[in-house]
Amino acid sequence: MVDRIAEPWGERTPYGPGDEWPVRVDRYLADGRTDVDVDRWVQSASVLHSNGDAMDIGVADGRIVGVRGRAVDRINRGRLDPKDLYGWQANNSPDRLTRPLVRDGDRLVESDWDTAMGRIVARSRDLLDGPGGWGRFGFYTSGQLFLEEYYALGVIGKAGLGTPHMDGNTRLCTATAAAAMKASFGTDGQPGSYTDVDHCDAIALWGHNVAETQTVLWMRMLDRRRGPNPPAMLAVDPRATPVAREADLHLAVRNGTNIALVNGLLREIIRRGWYDRDYVDAHTMGFEELCRIVDGYPPQRVADICDVPAADVERAAELLGTSQRLLSTVLQGFYQSNQATAAACAVNNLHLVRGMIGRPGAGIYQMNGQPTAQNTRETGADGDLPGLRNWANTSHIEELARLWNVEVDTIPHWAPPTHAMQIFRYAEQGSIKLLWISATNPAVSLPDLARIRRILAKPDLFVVVQDLFLTETAELADVVLPGATWGEKTGTFTSVDRTVHISDKAVDPPGEAKPDLDIFLDYARRMDFRDRDGQPLIRWTGPEEVFEAWKECSRGRPCDYTGITYARLRGGSGIQWPCTEEHPDGTERLYTDGVFHTDPDYCETYGQDLATGAEFTEPEYRAKEPNGRAFLHSVDYQPSPEVPDEDHPMLLTTGRTVYQFHTRTKTGRAPQLDRAAPDVWVELNPADAERLGIAEGDLVGVSSARGGIQARARLCGIRPGVVFLPFHYGYFDQDPADRTPRAANELTITAWDPVSKQPLFKVAAVAVTKLADGRGVPSPAPTIGGSAPPADAGVPATVGGPAAEATSGKE
Amino acid sequence: MHLAHYLGLLHRAQVNLAEAFRQVGDAHAEEPDVHHLCHQQAKRCAAYAERLRPFAARYSEDAPAEPDRLHSQLFTGTRTGGIGLLRDLQDLYLMAAECDITWTVVGQAAYGVRDEDLLAVVRDCEGETAMQLTWLRTRMKAAAPQALVVAD
Numbered sequence: 001m002v003d004r005i006a007e008p009w010g011e012r013t014p015y016g017p018g019d020e021w022p023v024r025v026d027r028y029l030a031d032g033r034t035d036v037d038v039d040r041w042v043q044s045a046s047v048l049h050s051n052g053d054a055m056d057i058g059v060a061d062g063r064i065v066g067v068r069g070r071a072v073d074r075i076n077r078g079r080l081d082p083k084d085l086y087g088w089q090a091n092n093s094p095d096r097l098t099r100p101l102v103r104d105g106d107r108l109v110e111s112d113w114d115t116a117m118g119r120i121v122a123r124s125r126d127l128l129d130g131p132g133g134w135g136r137f138g139f140y141t142s143g144q145l146f147l148e149e150y151y152a153l154g155v156i157g158k159a160g161l162g163t164p165h166m167d168g169n170t171r172l173c174t175a176t177a178a179a180a181m182k183a184s185f186g187t188d189g190q191p192g193s194y195t196d197v198d199h200c201d202a203i204a205l206w207g208h209n210v211a212e213t214q215t216v217l218w219m220r221m222l223d224r225r226r227g228p229n230p231p232a233m234l235a236v237d238p239r240a241t242p243v244a245r246e247a248d249l250h251l252a253v254r255n256g257t258n259i260a261l262v263n264g265l266l267r268e269i270i271r272r273g274w275y276d277r278d279y280v281d282a283h284t285m286g287f288e289e290l291c292r293i294v295d296g297y298p299p300q301r302v303a304d305i306c307d308v309p310a311a312d313v314e315r316a317a318e319l320l321g322t323s324q325r326l327l328s329t330v331l332q333g334f335y336q337s338n339q340a341t342a343a344a345c346a347v348n349n350l351h352l353v354r355g356m357i358g359r360p361g362a363g364i365y366q367m368n369g370q371p372t373a374q375n376t377r378e379t380g381a382d383g384d385l386p387g388l389r390n391w392a393n394t395s396h397i398e399e400l401a402r403l404w405n406v407e408v409d410t411i412p413h414w415a416p417p418t419h420a421m422q423i424f425r426y427a428e429q430g431s432i433k434l435l436w437i438s439a440t441n442p443a444v445s446l447p448d449l450a451r452i453r454r455i456l457a458k459p460d461l462f463v464v465v466q467d468l469f470l471t472e473t474a475e476l477a478d479v480v481l482p483g484a485t486w487g488e489k490t491g492t493f494t495s496v497d498r499t500v501h502i503s504d505k506a507v508d509p510p511g512e513a514k515p516d517l518d519i520f521l522d523y524a525r526r527m528d529f530r531d532r533d534g535q536p537l538i539r540w541t542g543p544e545e546v547f548e549a550w551k552e553c554s555r556g557r558p559c560d561y562t563g564i565t566y567a568r569l570r571g572g573s574g575i576q577w578p579c580t581e582e583h584p585d586g587t588e589r590l591y592t593d594g595v596f597h598t599d600p601d602y603c604e605t606y607g608q609d610l611a612t613g614a615e616f617t618e619p620e621y622r623a624k625e626p627n628g629r630a631f632l633h634s635v636d637y638q639p640s641p642e643v644p645d646e647d648h649p650m651l652l653t654t655g656r657t658v659y660q661f662h663t664r665t666k667t668g669r670a671p672q673l674d675r676a677a678p679d680v681w682v683e684l685n686p687a688d689a690e691r692l693g694i695a696e697g698d699l700v701g702v703s704s705a706r707g708g709i710q711a712r713a714r715l716c717g718i719r720p721g722v723v724f725l726p727f728h729y730g731y732f733d734q735d736p737a738d739r740t741p742r743a744a745n746e747l748t749i750t751a752w753d754p755v756s757k758q759p760l761f762k763v764a765a766v767a768v769t770k771l772a773d774g775r776g777v778p779s780p781a782p783t784i785g786g787s788a789p790p791a792d793a794g795v796p797a798t799v800g801g802p803a804a805e806a807t808s809g810k811e
Numbered sequence: 812m813h814l815a816h817y818l819g820l821l822h823r824a825q826v827n828l829a830e831a832f833r834q835v836g837d838a839h840a841e842e843p844d845v846h847h848l849c850h851q852q853a854k855r856c857a858a859y860a861e862r863l864r865p866f867a868a869r870y871s872e873d874a875p876a877e878p879d880r881l882h883s884q885l886f887t888g889t890r891t892g893g894i895g896l897l898r899d900l901q902d903l904y905l906m907a908a909e910c911d912i913t914w915t916v917v918g919q920a921a922y923g924v925r926d927e928d929l930l931a932v933v934r935d936c937e938g939e940t941a942m943q944l945t946w947l948r949t950r951m952k953a954a955a956p957q958a959l960v961v962a963d
Contacts, residue, residue, distance in 0.1 A: 132960035132961035136961060425842065430963065431961045612848055612946040615949040615952075641843070641847045749843075750843050751847060
């Protein structure tokens with residue numbers, strides 16, 4: 001038995017370079033059940049983080065009773081994240097939405113599907129009437145639905161209503177990953193494979209607290225670190241995360257200065273001859289301009305901008321420059337920070353100039369923050385077009401028009417799809433009048449929540465919310481549609497490293513709750529969308545039909561699914577796209593031949609200026625004659641839009657704990673996870689705390705130009721001058737009459753990266769004051785993860801106890 | 812030699828553009844990207860103007876009297892709302908276009924007087940000015956349909 005709250009990463013199974021990662025099957029069955037109590041196991045994968053871990057759902061008496069990892073799967077080899085072990089219990093939560101709700105004055109009242117859908121359709125028809133009707137609709141979806149659901153939604157939006165106003169909350173987590181890969185390599189699509197961990201001799205983690213965000217990937221890294229010939233490790237993070245503590249070198253950079261750091265590292269690598277001249281000449285363009293820019297970042301200047309020792313910059317360059325098989329992973333410390341796309345591209349540059357791409361161990365993970373974010377991007381339910389097509393390439397739009405049998409100009413392609421923050425701006429200004437939010441909770445997760453609540457509550461904005469529970473967002477809706485969730489519907493989704501999994505229906509949804517796909521298809525039917533020949537635009541009735549249609553849409557594109565079927569996904573391991581007739585078992589790594597997706601007829605973008613987001617035209621792009629070479633984009637450091645001042649002298653960064661996901665819609669309803677991290681906390685460096693007269697557990701006020709919140713203080717290893725808040729905590733489990741401000745996004749700034757349009761969650765200026773004495777009671781922060789207190793702090797350890805006893809081992 | 816007049820024209824156009832970027836950025840603070848990028852570009856324009864100063868001094872001694880109607884007035888203040896944003900960005904576009912063509916003309920003159928220092932400044936700045944035009948065009952293209960067709 002193992003308490004996976006106390007030991008989120010479980011036991012080590014060390015292995016050496018080039019060896020196969022040993023199997024370890026993790027399992028948790030509730031209420032003392034064992035395997036013999038399980039009627040059947042149903043295949044699935046995780047939707048509580050972005051790693052894509054494969055699992056089986058245990059069913060007894062028509063209910064989910066537990067889960068186990070799938071030993072056969074290439075991604076996790078049986079392991080599971082604690083959120084997966086315990087999080088499924090939220091499915092059985094008594095406060096699930098079981099009937100549609102409609103607004104009656106200031107209340108939401110229970111209703112039926114005909115009434116609820118009738119209201120949406122009546123409003124839609126009214127809004128569609130007249131020129132510019134398309135522009136009155138906005139869709140804000142998720143990173144947690146299934147591929148089939150996104151594709152159906154994408155077709156409804158683009159070919160049914162003809163609106164470009166569709167995005168996912170993937171904008172908050174993964175937009176920069178996509179933007180950086182498009183900019184450097186020509187299209188989205190992860191070059192590497194998780195198996196690169198098995199082969200690498202150095203791992204660099206760029207703003208990526210993988211220990212808490214993708215625990216199973218961290219287990220793989222730790223197992224290499226405990227085995228023979230372990231990889232060196234570099235961590236770049238302002239916090240003392242488990243990754244930073246494990247790393248051989250930790251650069252606790254000042255928030256918002258990533259580009260200066262990577263430019264400085266590139267300078268050292270080039271000057272010391274640690275780059276691959278042949279690879280650069282054959283497979284990249286822009287090297288001279290790169291040299292010109294990075295030359296302005298000698299170690300001492302980097303040290304001044306980033307506030308790290310110059311000697312550490314040199315040591316980091318040596319670690320990166322002398323490795324033979326370098327693996328990089330990038331996440332929110334880069335993506336949600338200042339100059340996000342430029343910094344993520346700079347990591348791509350590092351791999352390109354060293355030729356560290358497309359072979360075992362030499363890889364890049366431009367990570368995703370959410371389980372199905374990859375599919376939102378592939379299917380065009382966010383700011384991308386289906387099949388990773390280029391909105392500015394008319395022949396790509398014509399392909400979609402043929403596929404859907406609609407006029408080319410029905411599909412909006414006059415500009416990139418509207419990004420989430422702009423959708424909310426149009427709603428604020430009143431030109432978007434219907435906002436349909438599916439499986440996400442912007443009233444807790446978007447920046448500057450007071451503004452978001454004000455927008456959602458506007459009387460002239462008709463808000464549809466599709467969710468499992470009455471979230472903070474659903475409270476403000478005009479119609480609430482009860483969705484079925486993971487385990488209650490069938491569909492597919494894809495991990496960071498392009499591995500496609502199926503998730504089969506294990507049990508019926510509660511009450512009248514419906515799969516999100518059924519809801520979208522019902523809307524399409526009721527709206528009676530037609531194709532060019534007057535036939536119904538959408539004729540699908542179930543997920544497998546949508547998947548087959550999606551395969552056609554993906555044909556010939558980087559994310560080619562044509563060799564995958566539901567049947568092939570069942571029983572074995574997930575399969576990596578592209579998977580075609582020629583590559584029936586999928587493709588482990590992209591760009592193995594150094595030929596990138598930059599051909600003008602194939603690429604997903606004609607490029608942008610990384611400093612402003614200015615879009616280049618097709619002739620400008622063609623004139624560069626990329627010929628399959630990758631782009632080395634380089635820009636100078638510019639300070640963040642918001643920097644500390646006298647009134648707000650500290651920097652706020654936000655993030656996750658290992659025990660919670662997003663706004664706790666599910667994990668807050670799983671007892672073991674809820675108890676491990678029950679309430680918000682604020683992390684302070686002990687030196688800052690002493691100056692402010694704050695001790696462990698004291699109640700602290702944190703305020704920015706947008707608002708203020710209260711949280712108990714955790715004194716720990718965050719860099720001086722910076723405070724950290726977990727963004728998970730909203731208000732659904734507080735008394736509605738007596739809500740204490742505690743959501744981190746009350747404080748964050750409405751600002752975004754000019755290219756990826758990803759909001760800047762890591763760089764708000766805040767003031768911190770003590771509000772009340774904690775009387776020696778420690779903050780509710782877990783003692784595991786980035787919030788770990790110093791060993792002598794006397795804070796009781798976070799444990800799960802008997803309720804969290806799981807099994808783990810070889811089978 | 813009339814180069815000084817064109818340097819004066821360009822200097823004033825860059826100063827005016829910097830001020831217009833600042834005003835538009837402030838007037839549309841609720842469009843965070845416009846606000847942030849306008850202020851960023853304002854700083855750049857002001858810096859370009861500064862870089863021209865020594866050359867204006869260098870050539871002013873040889874300059875005859877300034878010709879009539881040398882300077883143009885393209886900006887008379889900001890507007891509000893969706894169409895207001897579009898019009899303000901359009902003003903910026905026209906002002907940046909004036910700078911753009913003036914850099915070209917000054918660059919040609921720099922060749923004529925064999926002034927390598929001035930040429931280096933022109934090379935740095937004309938590319939950045941062209942990028943400002945591209946950004947303004949990109950932003951206006953995205954905003955136009957909603958502002959002109961959809962908004963009440």
